[in-house]
Amino acid sequence: MSFSKVASVLLASVSLVAGHGYVSSIEVDGTTYGGYLVDTYYFESDPPELIAWSTNATDDGYVAPTAYDSSDIICHRGSAPGALSAPVAPGGTVKMTWNTWPDDHHGPVITYLAKCSGSCSDVEKTSLEFFKIDAGGLIDDTDIPGTWASDQLIDDSYSRSITIPSDLEAGYYVLRHEIIALHGAEDLDGAQNYPQCINLQVTGSGTASPSGTLGTALYKDTDPGIYVDIWQSISSYTIPGPSLYSAGSAATATAAAAATTTASTAPTASSSIPAEALVEASAATETSIPAQLTEVASPTTAVDDVPSATSSSSSTTSGVLSGSCTDEGVWYCNGGTAFQRCVNGQWDASQNMADGTVCTAGTSDTLTIAAAKVRRDTHFLRHRRAHNHHR
Numbered sequence: 001m002s003f004s005k006v007a008s009v010l011l012a013s014v015s016l017v018a019g020h021g022y023v024s025s026i027e028v029d030g031t032t033y034g035g036y037l038v039d040t041y042y043f044e045s046d047p048p049e050l051i052a053w054s055t056n057a058t059d060d061g062y063v064a065p066t067a068y069d070s071s072d073i074i075c076h077r078g079s080a081p082g083a084l085s086a087p088v089a090p091g092g093t094v095k096m097t098w099n100t101w102p103d104d105h106h107g108p109v110i111t112y113l114a115k116c117s118g119s120c121s122d123v124e125k126t127s128l129e130f131f132k133i134d135a136g137g138l139i140d141d142t143d144i145p146g147t148w149a150s151d152q153l154i155d156d157s158y159s160r161s162i163t164i165p166s167d168l169e170a171g172y173y174v175l176r177h178e179i180i181a182l183h184g185a186e187d188l189d190g191a192q193n194y195p196q197c198i199n200l201q202v203t204g205s206g207t208a209s210p211s212g213t214l215g216t217a218l219y220k221d222t223d224p225g226i227y228v229d230i231w232q233s234i235s236s237y238t239i240p241g242p243s244l245y246s247a248g249s250a251a252t253a254t255a256a257a258a259a260t261t262t263a264s265t266a267p268t269a270s271s272s273i274p275a276e277a278l279v280e281a282s283a284a285t286e287t288s289i290p291a292q293l294t295e296v297a298s299p300t301t302a303v304d305d306v307p308s309a310t311s312s313s314s315s316t317t318s319g320v321l322s323g324s325c326t327d328e329g330v331w332y333c334n335g336g337t338a339f340q341r342c343v344n345g346q347w348d349a350s351q352n353m354a355d356g357t358v359c360t361a362g363t364s365d366t367l368t369i370a371a372a373k374v375r376r377d378t379h380f381l382r383h384r385r386a387h388n389h390h391r
C-alpha cells in the first residue's frame with residue numbers, strides 16, 4: 001500500500017466523522033430552493049415541505065454496491081418524495097449545491113431524470129425509470145488518483161449545473177443526482193454511492209420521452225466504473241449506468257433498439273398506465289406459465305410461440321428492456337448475448353449469457369440456449385431462479 005493511500009485511508013476515517021455531505025440547496029432556472037437538511041429536518045416533528053426528497057441517512061453515509069438491488073439506491077436510504085416540485089423549462093438549468101464534500105472522495109458525478117405519471121409527490125420510487133442527462137467522470141489522470149468530477153464540484157463551490165434536455169416532454173420528473181466515491185473501489189463492494197433526489201415540473205412543448213432504467217438496475221458491483229482501482233494510472237474511465245441521453249437522440253435510440261430485437265416493442269415509454277394496474281390486469285387474465293429452461297444443441301430449434309410484446313409498455317435502450325411487462329415469467333434474449341425476464345410485472349436487469357453460450361434472440365416462454373462444445377455449467381441459471389424467488 002502506497003503512502004498516499006495510507007494517508008487517504010486515514011483521511012477517510014477523519015472525514016467520516018466530519019460527514020460526507022448532502023445537497024443543501026438547489027437552483028432551478030434562477031430560483032433557489034432548500035435541500036433536505038438531513039441532520040436537522042430528520043429530527044424535526046414538522047419539517048418544511050420541499051422539492052427535495054427526505055432520507056434517513058443521518059450519518060451522511062452512502063449506499064454500497066451490495067445494496068444496488070435495493071430501493072436504497074434509488075434516492076438514498078429511507079427516502080420519500082418531496083411534497084413540492086420546481087418548474088423548469090426544457091433547456092433550463094438545475095444547479096445542485098452540496099453543503100460539503102471530502103476532497104479525498106474522488107469519483108463521478110451523475111444525474112438522471114425519471115418521469116412520474118402525475119405528480120411525483122406520491123410516486124412509488126421502485127417504479128421510476130431513470131435516463132442519464134449529465135455525467136462527469138475522470139477529467140485528468142496526470143497525478144494519481146486523478147482529477148475527477150467530484151474535484152470539479154468542490155472547485156465550483158460544491159456545485160454542479162445540469163441542463164434539462166431541450167426536447168423533453170412536459171410533465172413531472174424526479175431528478176436523481178449522485179456522487180460515487182471511488183477511493184476504496186479497488187475492492188469489490190468498495191464504491192460508495194451518495195444519491196440525492198428532487199422533484200421537477202418540466203414545462204414547454206417538447207416531445208421526447210427517453211426510455212429509462214429502474215433505479216435498482218442502474219449498476220452492478222462489477223461494473224468497470226464501480227469496481228476500479230483509481231490508485232493506479234488508468235487510461236480511460238467508463239462512467240457507470242445507462243448511456244447518456246442528449247436532446248434529439250430519442251428517435252435514433254429507438255431505431256437502434258428495434259434493430260437488435262426481434263420482438264416488436266412499444267415505442268419509447270409513453271404509456272400512462274401505472275405499472276401496478278398492468279400487473280393486476282395480467283394476474284387476472286393470464287394463466288401462469290411455469291418457467292422452463294431448455295438447453296438445445298442449436299438455436300434453430302427455438303420455440304415458435306413467441307408472445308407478442310405489443311401489449312406491454314416496455315421500452316428499450318440498446319435492446320435492453322425496462323419498465324412493465326405483461327407476460328409474467330417470459331424470457332427475453334437480447335441479441336443472443338444477454339437475457340432478461342418478466343418478474344413481478346417488470347423487466348428485470350439484463351444479464352450477460354455465460355461464456356460460450358448464446359440464446360435465441362427474442363421473447364419466449366423458455367430461454368433457448370445453444371450450448372458450447374464443452375458442457376455448460378448451468379450454475380448461473382440456478383442462481384437466476386434463486387434470485388427470482390428472492391425477489
Ligand SMILES: [Cu+2]
Nearest residue numbers: 012015016020
Ligand atoms: Cu467517506
